[in-house]
Amino acid sequence: MLGLSLSKLLFTALLIVAVWKGWKLMTAIRDKISDPADYAGVKRPEKQARPKPGPAETLYECPHCGTYVPNGTICRSKEECVLKKA
Numbered sequence: 210m211l212g213l214s215l216s217k218l219l220f221t222a223l224l225i226v227a228v229w230k231g232w233k234l235m236t237a238i239r240d241k242i243s244d245p246a247d248y249a250g251v252k253r254p255e256k257q258a259r260p261k262p263g264p265a266e267t268l269y270e271c272p273h274c275g276t277y278v279p280n281g282t283i284c285r286s287k288e289e290c291v292l293k294k295a
Contacts, residue, residue, distance in 0.1 A: 268277040271284040278284050 266279050269280055270277055271286075274284065274286050276284055276286050
């Protein structure tokens with residue numbers, strides 16, 4: 210009654226192959242949905258280390274327009290300062 214026949218062995222092998230192929234297909238679809246750039250032929254650059262930020266710099270307020278500029282530089286809104294001063 211529970212004997213092994215050729216049809217049962219072939220059916221079992223076919224079932225295993227179908228499940229395996231289905232799993233591979235689902236994995237490919239999941240990867241494509243999560244990262245479409247990989248399948249569009251776009252190569253992402255490797256993760257690069259961010260450059261370290263420079264030292265902090267003190268800003269001073271322009272007495273004419275209120276713009277904050279680094280010490281020792283000219284206010285970039287010089288024309289506005291001249292207009293507001295007059």
